[in-house]
Amino acid sequence: MTGSSPAEDGPGPRSGPRAGRVPGAAAEPGAVPAAIADAHRREWAFVLAATARVAGDLDLAEECVQDAYAAALAAWSQHGVPRNPGAWLTTTARRRAIDALRRDRVLRAKLPLLIEPDPPAAGGAPPGWEPGEEGEVIRDDRLRLIFTCCHPALAREAQVALTLRLVCGLTTVETAQAFLVSEPTMAARVTRAKKKISAARIPYRVPGEADLPDRLDAVLTVVHLLYTTGHTAPAGPDLVRADLVERAIGLARMLHALMPDEREASGLLALILLTDARRATRADACGRLLLLEEQDRSRWDRPAIAEGTALVREALRGARPGRFTLQAAIAALHAEAPSYGETDWRQVAALYDLLLRVWSSPVVALNRAVAVAMARGPAAGLAQIGELEADGRLAGYRYLPAAKADLLRRLGNREEAAQAYRDALALTDNDAERAFLARRLTEVTGLVQGAGNG
Amino acid sequence: MAEYLILIFEDENAYATAAPEVFQQVMDAHNRFAEQVPQMGGKIVEGRALQPTSTATTIRGDVVTDGPFIETKEAVGGYYLIEARDLDHALQIGKLCPARFGGVEVRPIMEFS
Numbered sequence: 001m002t003g004s005s006p007a008e009d010g011p012g013p014r015s016g017p018r019a020g021r022v023p024g025a026a027a028e029p030g031a032v033p034a035a036i037a038d039a040h041r042r043e044w045a046f047v048l049a050a051t052a053r054v055a056g057d058l059d060l061a062e063e064c065v066q067d068a069y070a071a072a073l074a075a076w077s078q079h080g081v082p083r084n085p086g087a088w089l090t091t092t093a094r095r096r097a098i099d100a101l102r103r104d105r106v107l108r109a110k111l112p113l114l115i116e117p118d119p120p121a122a123g124g125a126p127p128g129w130e131p132g133e134e135g136e137v138i139r140d141d142r143l144r145l146i147f148t149c150c151h152p153a154l155a156r157e158a159q160v161a162l163t164l165r166l167v168c169g170l171t172t173v174e175t176a177q178a179f180l181v182s183e184p185t186m187a188a189r190v191t192r193a194k195k196k197i198s199a200a201r202i203p204y205r206v207p208g209e210a211d212l213p214d215r216l217d218a219v220l221t222v223v224h225l226l227y228t229t230g231h232t233a234p235a236g237p238d239l240v241r242a243d244l245v246e247r248a249i250g251l252a253r254m255l256h257a258l259m260p261d262e263r264e265a266s267g268l269l270a271l272i273l274l275t276d277a278r279r280a281t282r283a284d285a286c287g288r289l290l291l292l293e294e295q296d297r298s299r300w301d302r303p304a305i306a307e308g309t310a311l312v313r314e315a316l317r318g319a320r321p322g323r324f325t326l327q328a329a330i331a332a333l334h335a336e337a338p339s340y341g342e343t344d345w346r347q348v349a350a351l352y353d354l355l356l357r358v359w360s361s362p363v364v365a366l367n368r369a370v371a372v373a374m375a376r377g378p379a380a381g382l383a384q385i386g387e388l389e390a391d392g393r394l395a396g397y398r399y400l401p402a403a404k405a406d407l408l409r410r411l412g413n414r415e416e417a418a419q420a421y422r423d424a425l426a427l428t429d430n431d432a433e434r435a436f437l438a439r440r441l442t443e444v445t446g447l448v449q450g451a452g453n454g
Numbered sequence: 455m456a457e458y459l460i461l462i463f464e465d466e467n468a469y470a471t472a473a474p475e476v477f478q479q480v481m482d483a484h485n486r487f488a489e490q491v492p493q494m495g496g497k498i499v500e501g502r503a504l505q506p507t508s509t510a511t512t513i514r515g516d517v518v519t520d521g522p523f524i525e526t527k528e529a530v531g532g533y534y535l536i537e538a539r540d541l542d543h544a545l546q547i548g549k550l551c552p553a554r555f556g557g558v559e560v561r562p563i564m565e566f567s
Contacts, residue, residue: 203540
């Protein structure tokens with residue numbers, strides 16, 4: 001099969017850091033594996049999306065793309081890293097798919113994928129086409145791929161699993177680890193989702209204008225969920241799962257680049273960048289969780305904040321900003337404030353009001369209560385938290401008793417604060433968060449550490 | 455085009471206690487649906503309403519029992535077999551299918567080639 005590999009030196013329109021590198025026959029040791037790892041991270045979605053169109057079957061496409069990456073090791077070691085690794089991999093994977101289809105017409109329709117023809121180009125060449133190897137043209141199908149993975153007919157956990165697997169190229173083991181489920185469970189989840197795509201004829205296409213807002217929201221929700229799962233790991237010793245965070249940032253960047261006019265895609269990227277700018281300061285050297293007010297703002301990632309803030313400004317233009325944009329605007333206010341106390345809390349509370357209008361979520365209402373407490377005093381915030389408790393939808397949500405405890409503590413109501421900290425502790429499995437709550441509980445009960453009722 | 459079955463799940467009690475004008479409204483809604491589907495580029499192959507589950511008989515092995523296979527508050531009360539381009543198209547059609555006392559389930563028909 002290596003004999004059928006394409007010429008190494010294609011034109012390089014997908015400019016990454018490696019594009020433009022002169023192919024060197026004598027690569028330094030480790031350079032080729034590094035180039036392959038880089039191409040895996042950078043190009044997987046493009047290669048798979050383009051191969052799926054030819055294979056007409058997600059399983060076959062995945063297999064051929066894996067083969068192409070494997071073939072790259074030998075070919076690139078011998079001839080040097082091609083100028084456009086993505087095009088080389090795509091051409092190789094697509095050729096393998098065509099070979100497989102010719103060889104085995106019977107097996108072909110295992111999991112057929114319904115590929116919608118491209119809409120007729122309205123004036124000029126359609127965007128997203130890229131020259132591949134040997135003069136052919138490869139369409140950038142990454143949006144089709146991610147919209148298919150995040151189709152609303154698939155359960156959210158299946159959407160997340162498929163996105164990690166097909167768009168990010170994670171293995172089943174890695175995907176299982178990310179969501180703390182067993183490997184067979186994750187494998188079954190992915191298989192079931194792929195079967196549904198095929199059997200129910202979920203089309204491989206970008207939704208039309210009428211469906212786009214809802215469908216895009218589903219995609220952005222999956223990416224945001226990946227980010228939040230990485231941002232505060234649901235369980236275990238580490239607060240942050242850096243691998244998931246990086247994947248989520250990569251996906252958000254991809255969506256923004258492919259849909260520059262979609263304000264919510266800009267909003268999500270901004271939100272993630274602005275939140276993640278604080279990553280280094282969210283825990284101290286011992287892994288202790290630090291609240292926003294305790295964080296060393298001089299160590300926040302200023303370039304990320306600048307990029308995020310610029311994106312928010314852009315996304316806020318025009319009427320009725322969406323929920324990701326509004327959350328990003330709130331994050332921007334925090335990022336730009338010189339200190340916790342000097343944050344524009346009235347503006348934060350006002351943005352939460354707007355957010356509640358487009359996204360009626362009790363979690364948003366809880367955050368608004370915290371902002372109101374800062375703008376108008378703990379008692380005002382506590383009143384809103386009381387309403388949320390009565391509402392009942394946040395029963396079992398660990399941040400409700402934690403927020404309540406904090407406001408009670410600030411009001412000097414130690415007894416009730418202690419009870420609320422205990423309630424929060426009972427709901428928290430993340431070690432860093434548990435340690436923080438236990439520390440606060442010790443403070444309000446005035447007990448020496450270790451003398452508590454353990 | 456592919457075939458999908460739209461299963462209509464509704465609360466039977468709601469129908470049992472409904473006023474006559476409600477039945478008329480439901481009939482009108484289904485007639486309207488039958489007009490809308492071809493306008494959307496789909497096709498109704500067949501559509502039927504079922505007698506209530508109190509008329510159902512269940513057979514497991516050789517054992518015959520009175521009643522539906524599974525007792526639920528919302529039961530299948532009718533179905534449409536439709537033709538649609540893909541799941542998105544079938545779901546567009548399914549969203550218009552009347553089911554005022556419940557909802558619908560859209561299932562692809564298995565094709566043996």
